[in-house]
Amino acid sequence: MTTAAQTSFAALLRLMRYARGFRRRIVLASICSVMNKLFDVMPEILIGIAIDVVVRQKASFVAELGIADPKWQLALLGGLTLVVWVFESLFEYLYLILWRNLAQDLQHAMRVDAYEHVQRLDLTYFEDRSTGNLVTILNDDVNQLERFLDGGANNLIQVATTVLAVGAVFFSVSPQIALIAFTPIPLIVVGAFYFQRRAQPLYAEVRERVGSLGARLSANVSGITTIKSFATEDFEAERIRQDSNAYLEANRKAIAISSAFIPVIRMAILAGFVATFLLGGWMTLNGTLHVGAYGVLVFLTQRLLWPLTNLAETVDLYERAMASSRRILDLIETPVSIRNTAGANALDKVDGRIEFRKVDFAYGDDAPVLHDINLTIDAGNTVAFVGQTGSGKSTLIKLLLRFYTAASGEILIDGQRIDSVSLDSLRRRVGFVSQDVFLFQGTIRENIAYGSPDATFEAVRAAAESAEATEFIDRLPQGYDTVVGERGQKLSGGQRQRLSIARALLKNPPVLILDEATSAVDNDTEAAIQRSLQRISHSRTTIVIAHRLSTIVRADCIYVMDKGRIAESGRHTELLAMNGIYAALWAVQTGQAA
Numbered sequence: 001m002t003t004a005a006q007t008s009f010a011a012l013l014r015l016m017r018y019a020r021g022f023r024r025r026i027v028l029a030s031i032c033s034v035m036n037k038l039f040d041v042m043p044e045i046l047i048g049i050a051i052d053v054v055v056r057q058k059a060s061f062v063a064e065l066g067i068a069d070p071k072w073q074l075a076l077l078g079g080l081t082l083v084v085w086v087f088e089s090l091f092e093y094l095y096l097i098l099w100r101n102l103a104q105d106l107q108h109a110m111r112v113d114a115y116e117h118v119q120r121l122d123l124t125y126f127e128d129r130s131t132g133n134l135v136t137i138l139n140d141d142v143n144q145l146e147r148f149l150d151g152g153a154n155n156l157i158q159v160a161t162t163v164l165a166v167g168a169v170f171f172s173v174s175p176q177i178a179l180i181a182f183t184p185i186p187l188i189v190v191g192a193f194y195f196q197r198r199a200q201p202l203y204a205e206v207r208e209r210v211g212s213l214g215a216r217l218s219a220n221v222s223g224i225t226t227i228k229s230f231a232t233e234d235f236e237a238e239r240i241r242q243d244s245n246a247y248l249e250a251n252r253k254a255i256a257i258s259s260a261f262i263p264v265i266r267m268a269i270l271a272g273f274v275a276t277f278l279l280g281g282w283m284t285l286n287g288t289l290h291v292g293a294y295g296v297l298v299f300l301t302q303r304l305l306w307p308l309t310n311l312a313e314t315v316d317l318y319e320r321a322m323a324s325s326r327r328i329l330d331l332i333e334t335p336v337s338i339r340n341t342a343g344a345n346a347l348d349k350v351d352g353r354i355e356f357r358k359v360d361f362a363y364g365d366d367a368p369v370l371h372d373i374n375l376t377i378d379a380g381n382t383v384a385f386v387g388q389t390g391s392g393k394s395t396l397i398k399l400l401l402r403f404y405t406a407a408s409g410e411i412l413i414d415g416q417r418i419d420s421v422s423l424d425s426l427r428r429r430v431g432f433v434s435q436d437v438f439l440f441q442g443t444i445r446e447n448i449a450y451g452s453p454d455a456t457f458e459a460v461r462a463a464a465e466s467a468e469a470t471e472f473i474d475r476l477p478q479g480y481d482t483v484v485g486e487r488g489q490k491l492s493g494g495q496r497q498r499l500s501i502a503r504a505l506l507k508n509p510p511v512l513i514l515d516e517a518t519s520a521v522d523n524d525t526e527a528a529i530q531r532s533l534q535r536i537s538h539s540r541t542t543i544v545i546a547h548r549l550s551t552i553v554r555a556d557c558i559y560v561m562d563k564g565r566i567a568e569s570g571r572h573t574e575l576l577a578m579n580g581i582y583a584a585l586w587a588v589q590t591g592q593a594a
C-alpha cells in the first residue's frame with residue numbers, strides 16, 4: 001500500500017474521529033442509502049419474474065409460491081412494483097435530506113471549530129502564514145468537504161450495496177454467469193486504487209495552489225492603496241495571473257488522470273456486459289436458463305456495472321475532500337502553547353502593580369530581543385518606554401499581554417505570575433492601544449463599544465470625550481452612526497488613533513497601555529493624547545511607548561531601552577541630568593542637538 005493511499009485513508013479516519021458526535025446520523029443516513037438501493041434494483045427482478053410469468057404461466061416461479069392463475073400472478077407483481085417504488089422514493093427522500101443536512105451541519109461545525117481554534121492560536125503561527133491561505137481553509141476547503149458529503153458518500157455506499165445485492169441475486173440464479181459478470185469488478189477496484197494513488201498528490205497540490213492564490217488575492221485587496229501609489233497594477237495582475245495559472249495547471253493534471261479513468265472503466269464494464277449477454281443467451285437457448293432469469297441477469301448487469309462509472313467521479317470527489325479535510329484538521333489540531341495553565345484563576349480585582357523579573361526573550365530561534373529586564377511599576381503610576389526603533393519596547397508589552405512567552409524570568413501583576421491567571425481575565429484587565437489601530441467594519445459607536453457590548457450610549461460618549469474624539473465625531477453627518485469602512489478607511493490616522501483610545505478607555509481597565517504610533521499622529525492629536533493621558537492616567541497604571549518625548553515628560557518613570565536592555569531609567573529631569581541616551585534623544589527632538 002502506498003503512502004498516498006494511506007494518507008487519504010488516514011484523513012478519512014481523522015475525519016471520522018472528528019465527526020464522532022455525528023455518528024448516529026451517519027449510520028442512519030447510510031441505512032437509508034442502502035435501503036434505497038435495495039428497493040431500486042428490485043423492479044428489474046420483478047420484470048424478470050413478470051417475463052417468467054408470461055412465458056411459463058402456470059409453471060412460473062410465482063406459481064410455485066401458490067398462485068396458479070397467471071393474471072393474479074401479474075396483479076401481485078404489479079402491486080409489489082407499486083410498493084417497491086413507494087419505498088424506493090421514501091428512502092431516496094430520507095437519504096437525501098439526511099446526507100445533505102449532515103453535510104451542512106458538519107461543515108458548519110468544522111468551520112466554527114476551525115475559526116475558534118484559529119483565534120486561540122499563538123501569534124507565532126500567524127507570522128509564518130498568510131491570512132488568505134487561512135481564509136481559504138476556513139471557506140473553500142470546508143465547502144469541498146460539504147460537496148463530498150452531499151453526494152459522494154451516498155454514492156460510495158450505494159455502489160457497494162449494488163455490488164453486494166446484485167451479486168447475491170446473480171450467484172443464486174447462475175453462479176457461472178455471476179463469475180463472468182463480476183470479472184470487471186476487481187479490475188475496476190484496482191483501477192480506482194491506482195487512480196486514487198495517482199490523484200492524491202495532485203489534489204494536495206490543487207489545494208496548496210488555491211491557498212496561495214487566496215493568499216495573494218487577499219493581500220492585494222488589502223494593499224490596494226500601495227499598489228495604486230506605486231502604479232504596480234500590471235505587475236500585480238501578472239503575479240495573480242501566474243498564481244491562477246499554477247492553480248489551473250494543477251487542476252488540469254488532476255483532470256487528465258480522472259478523465260482517463262472513466263473510459264477505462266467503461267471498457268471493462270462493456271466486456272462484462274457483453275459476456276453476460278452472450279453466455280446467458282446461449283444458456284437460455286440451450287434450455288439451461290429460464291427466459292425470465294436471463295432477463296433479470298441482463299437487466300441487472302446494467303444495474304451492477306454502469307453505476308461503477310460514477311466511481312471515478314466519486315473517488316475524485318473523495319480525493320478532493322480528503323485533501324481539504326487534512327488541511328482543516330491540521331489547522332484544528334495545531335497545538336496552542338499560550339493557554340490557560342491548569343487551575344488558572346481569574347484575575348479579579350487588580351490594583352495594577354507590574355513587575356518584570358530577569359526577563360529574557362527571543363522570537364523563535366532569532367537572536368535575543370530582550371535581555372535581563374528588571375523593573376517594577378507601582379499601581380497607579382504612569383511610566384514610559386522610549387528608545388531607538390527595534391530596541392524592544394513593543395516586545396515588552398507583547399510579553400505583558402502574553403502574546404508571547406518569556407524565555408526566562410517572570411512577569412507579575414499584583415504579585416501573581418501572569419501565566420498563573422486565566423488569559424482572558426488578564427487581557428480584560430489590560431487596555432491596549434496598539435500602534436496599528438484596527439477598526440472593524442461598522443459604526444463609530446460599535447467600534448468604541450467593541451469589547452464592551454453592554455456599554456450605554458452615555459458611556460460611549462464619555463469615553464470618546466476622554467479621548468478627545470467628540471469634536472470630529474460630532475462633525476460627521478451621521479455622528480456616532482457613521483460607518484467607518486473596513487479597517488476604518490474612511491477616517492484619518494489621528495481619528496482612528498483617538499477612537500482606539502476611546503475603545504480602550506470604555507473598558508475602564510486598571511492597566512492601560514498606549515503604544516504610540518510613529519506616524520499618524522499630527523500635532524493636534526499629540527496634544528490631545530497628552531491631555532487625555534493626564535486625565536485618564538489618574539486611577540490606573542499607564543504604560544506609554546513614546547516616540548515623541550514631549551508626551552511623557554510628566555511620567556513617574558521613563559525607561560530608556562537600548563538593544564533589548566534597559567539602559568537608563570528615571571524621571572525626565574533626572575534623565576536629562578544623566579546626559580546619556582535620553583538626553584541625546586531629547587536634544588534631537590527639541591532641535592537642540594549640536
Ligand SMILES: Nc1ncnc2c1ncn2[C@@H]1O[C@H](COP(=O)(O)OP(=O)(O)OP(=O)(O)O)[C@@H](O)[C@H]1O
Nearest residue numbers: 127363366369387388389390391392393394395396
Ligand atoms: N514577530 C516577530 N518575529 C521576529 N522578530 C520580531 C518580531 N517582532 C519584532 N521583532 C524584532 O524584535 C526587535 C524588537 O522589536 P520591537 O517591535 O519590540 O521594537 P520597538 O522598540 O517597539 O520598535 P518601534 O519603536 O519601531 O516600534 C526588532 O529587531 C524586530 O525586528
